[in-house]
Amino acid sequence: MPSRPDSIPPRLQLEGVRKSFGATVALDGVSLAVGAGEVHALVGENGAGKSTLMKVLAGVYAPDAGTMQIDGEFYRPVRPLDARQAGIVMVHQELAIAPHLTVTENITLGAEPMRGPLVDLREARRLAHDALTELGRPDIALDGPAGDLSIAEQQLLEIARAIALGCRVLVLDEPTSSLTLADTEKLFGLVRRLRSQGRSVIYISHFLEEVKEISDRFTVLRDGASVGGGRTADATPDEIARLMVGRSVSELYTRSPRQPGERLLAVENVAGPRKPTAASLELRRGEVLGLAGLVGAGRTELLRAIFGLDPVVDGRVRVAAFSGAATPARRWRQGVGLVSEDRKIEGLALALSIADNLTLTRLPAFVTPARQAADSARWIEKLGVRCAHPLQAIRELSGGNQQKVAVARLLHHEVDVLLLDEPTRGVDVGAKQTIYRVIDELACSGKAVLVVSSYLPELLGLCDRIAVMCRGVLGPARPVAEWDEHKIMLAATATTPARAA
């Protein structure tokens, strides 16, 4: 990264920050310098280390190595409160608003001005009013409940809270992901206002056009390291995308030659309550179809709508000869299975045993635990699940082995259509390889597989065809030979998505 011309220390400077969790290296030497009155974009693929870096900055994780400085002074937070006191405030994608409290109470939350043992209400209102005025929105009623405000206004409330705290560095994490275009423009106006007041803003986004428009400088993270950056004006979106994905495809993936057969799943113009807005696809026997896109583009919602977990507002889903309303129970009976993206919250019942989790969808009316264990033992052996016993509680297993069980549930049910949502998230390389092998074997034996993944090499290595989803709209599925990471990235980060033909 080019050094700044002046000798004043930057507002925030990170050098060689490292952090690993067990054997997984999350941050592998990140350097970053943000000046006062600068909007600094932080970009990178999902899993590149952005959120870990922000958690280090916020004092949630302590770094293993490296230094952080604010205005030339060393900064070593050990808890989130330290970050706030140092003037670093985060505004996350999921807003942290207490909907029942008033606007004033939200803005001063945790930093209420006191008069003796009591909250100084007049001073609190003044602080809230000043912060909102500084943001150009003195019209927001101070005494109304925050829950009545729009999403954009709630976000503004969080920024107002940062200002009332006297923040020096404001971190905006994917701030436009749930905003309309008009609200996005207003947010940009706000960010420019903050910049002119001399505050620093770290702007995390996937949308490269946004990065071009709003930021002064940028840094690219890839595989936990800062791999490039500079003045935004000097770089094209194309060059930034190349920095984000530039790595070699490893030899992890297996894709045997296979012939697509009859159509098993047809999705026609499906729309959900919020996302997706328009999605059509066809899935055949003996085929692996990949869904690429950014987190929040609506891929998970599409899978859930197909499976009957989320309502379908418009459009049609047909599984083989079946059409009509879907419930998960019906889908299982029709031979469709889903692996949830979040195995801890939804995918697995952690307190139950491996056998219970594995056989849950296909229990006979009378269950014999010995039979359950024997059935499970077969899959445990086939997928190499490392465990003491089939009746062991699944929470005692590692993430990779838990995920193997989640996948094995579909194998045990002998489904024809597999809906896999981020099947290798948070699993080790060995488990990844097993899951890739299983997907290949299934496709070769005539099953149909639909994979959602945010890890592009994985999609390019596994799939026969790939479709890209962007802001709720699913693009056309093209043979994998017509895609590369760069093209997928551009399609996924387009401001106006290309509609399916």
Added chain:
Amino acid sequence: MAATSNASSAAARFRRVLAAFGPAIGLFCACALFAALRWRTFVTADNFAIMLQQTAVIGAGAIGMTVVIIAGGIDLSVGSTVALGTVAIALLLQQHLPPLLAALGGIGTGGLCGLVTGLLVTRLGLTPFIVTLGLMGALRGAAKGLASEQPIYPDDTWLNQLMRLGEHGSLPIGVWLTLALAVLVALMLRYTRFGRHVFAIGSNEQTARLCGVPIERQKILIYVIGGLFGGVAAVLQFAYLTGGDPTTAVGLELNVIAAVVIGGASLSGGQGTVLGSLIGAFIMSVVANGCTKLGMANWVQEIVTGGIIVGAVFLDKLRQGRRD
């Protein structure tokens, strides 16, 4: 690596053993303590028959409550269900119905209360705590209304014999009935799809939904089962009182829940055993009985029982190990 996994699986096995036998060990310790202090009066067949007789009503309620709590629910209306049930039985007997039909009527009344709970919980999406808190009051009121706020003592029938102690420490029929039903429900929980689904819903409702478990239907059934066992408890309570009383069994639900919790079930769902719950109920009877034998005042017993509930849950927490 291998060593740590062995160590952790050994620790896991130890925790499983504790989970299976913890309540039994607790019961043994309580009995041993009172036996050591009052051998002559405590360790007699008659005394154990009395303690079992006093456990039967709570035990019957605890069987149903175990199913409800494993599924992640709660039922605060059991005490009122029992009162309403005894009144229903008394009224049916006054109509000269055969005792068997009257008893089934009482059990059916309990099932109906459970059905109402189940429908309110699933169809209106209300939390079971609130629904059954409301029903606790409403059912008690209904019982008082039906009975004109008076206990009802119908003519003597064989129902009144159900809880009578026999000669030389032989157990009342009601105790055997409770034990038989407990075995049935324990087998159901372990060996049927329905039972496995109860555990799945309580452990992680979202996973159960993902796996196609019909959650609404299942929950309604679970509360009906809870209610039916409230009805069984009502039959036993009726036999004990030899009449229907709208003011009986106040606060019974808390004893029932305490028995289930002492028995190793988790109020957050997903775990629990019928055997454990019955042992939990019996522990409370043993403590009450033993304290009386020691000549302790009633208030001391209440403090001791309260301490046992908190202590049992704390031990359970230790058994679970540290969870992040």
